[in-house]
Amino acid sequence: MKGATGSADPRHRAARPSLDLMAALLERAAEGVVLCDADGLVTMANPAAVRLVPQIEVGLPAPTPLVPPATPGSVTPASVTPASTAEGRSVTHDGRVIRVRVEEMGEGRAAWYLSEETPRRTQKTQRTETQRTEKTQRTEFLLEAAHRLSASLNPHRCARAATELGVAFLSDAAIVLLPPASRRRMEWVRAVSGRGGPDEGVLPAAAAAEVPGLTDALTGLHNGAGGRQDPGGTPDWLVPEGFGPVGHLVVLPLPGNGVPAGAIVLARRAGRPPFDDDDQVMARDLATRAGAAISAASLFREQSTINAILIGDLLPPELPEIEGMRLAGRLRASQQAGAIGGDFYDVYLPEAAPETGIVERPPLIILGDVCGKGARAAVLAGQVRHSLRTLLLLESRPDRLLELLNRSLLASPSPNSYVTLVLAALRVAPGGHVLLDLAVAGHPPPLVLRRDGTVEEVDVRGSILGALKRISLWPVTLDLAPGEVCLLYSDGITEAFGGPRGREMFGEERLKEALASCAGMPADALVERLEQLSSEWLCGGLGDGLGGVLGGGQRDDRALLAVRAGTGRTETGPTQTGRTETSP
Helix, strand or coil, rough: CCCCCCCHHHHHCCCCCCCCHHHHHHHCCCEEEECCCCCCCEEEECCCHHHHHHCCCCEEEEEEECCCCCCCCCCCHHCCCHHHHHHEEEEEEEEEEEEEEEEEEEEEEEEEEEEECCCHHHHHHHHHHHHHHHHHHHHHHHHHHHHCCCCCCHHHHHHHHHHHHHHHHCEEEEEEEEECCCCCEEEEEEEEEECCCCEEEEEEEEECCCCCCCHHCCCCCCCCCCHEEEEHHCCCCHHCCCCEEEEEEEEEEEECCCCCCEEEEEEHHHCCCCCCHHHHHHHHHHHHHHHHHHHHHHHHHHHHHHHHHHHHHHCCCCCCEEEEEEEEEEEEEECCCCCCCEEEEEEECCCEEECCCCCCCCEEEEEEEEECCCCHHHHHHHHHHHHHHCCCCCCCCHHHHHHHHHHHHHHHCCCCCCCCEEEEEEECCCHHCCEEEEEEECCCCEECCCCCCEEEECCCCCCCCCCCCCCEEHHHHECCCCEEEEEEHHHHHCCEEEECCEECCCCHEEEEECCCCCCCCCHHHHHHHHHHHHHHCCCCCCCCCHHHHHHHCCCCCCCEEEEECCCCCCCCCCCCCEEEEEEE
């Protein structure tokens, strides 16, 4: 209430704080305060400011990190804009992040308020860096796992890769145990950090019960939180000697294709941090990827074994030694991915009758071509070969064998069971001659290489098998003098398209010329030479290896089978040239 004089009530008059009180407040303030005059010289700095920036001294210019970028080296009111004053800015000084806020104090003076942001910012930065590191590690793991586990179709190599990945990203030791192949033995692969490559071994299947959770994992069951197990019961065989106590243990199944592919055990030494949630996620990812890789590799190995067994029965036989003659053959499938196709040859040696011990029939050779290519054609070719082996128990005459085989093919449930075939019974004649009782069913007739280098085509023909109920056959008997050769071949030789332009058929005339150039050669060298010439023609003269890469002509199955009279490379002495006789 004002009086007459207009003076205020003393109770409402504010008391100004003393300078000592102001100094005490600044001394105890947590925020750094720096006062600068109009020339930018420090006139006062409290202890908090000196702790943050020890270089601050009264009477000297403010340290460079605190000066705004617009006016390095000095502090003036004109240099402190309202925007920068209100918002402040952050500077880094001696590893600390300091927030600087400037306020004008009038007459060109300024007050600097300093606060440290390092603790809060550092925690945020550390979290960001940790997340970035974990993300980078996760990405590296996924890339490495995808590369390593998909690089092999061998189960043991996949298991080795899984253990190496476990040691590289998760644990001090990683052990993969594969399902027991029998009830008694189980294979394992183990990698340990700081040691060489993984080692492998076999242990009794019953030993799995010694590792906590391993028996369940091998059956595909999860045991424990995230697969974590009590490391106290770890058996000595799980980790190598000198590894030390196991502090943390994770046991996970390896999911397979319907059945478990095994189990993986990850172990950390005592003193290491336990497996956290991120580690467990990565461990489960490793187990899933490793299980898929091992399962696929095991399936591939099983299928490869089955294929090898089946293909082994479809491959041509090793040609036997037959007294008085030499045999040589070559077979090349059109599909480079496989060794089997629709062309085939075989040899049927006679067996003595059990009752008399007498050999009742001569050796028999065949060379044929079935309809189609690849595995399906190879299966039909195998059926023909086995059917002939069975029919030979009842019949030995070439023409009758072909008639019975035709009836068998007509009754086959397989469509397009068409076969061309040349069949020859081999007999040794006086003077080193060899007689061939030939019958042909829709197949190119054999060629004969005489001693003087001339080439003849055997006049023999017949109907294709598997197409007609009644077939016509005109068998002949061929006489080979010592050193002469009868060549059986498939149309893949003569109908091969290639040459310099890649569009020309090899043809019968070129085959005859090539055969004539082989006069005097052993049977093995002769068929090898003819196959080489055929391959070069297919590949435009580049050879089968390089031409197969660059292209070449149209490919078909190719088969060659040669019978050479006599057992030596050349025969000396007077010899009568062989001849061909037509059977009545």
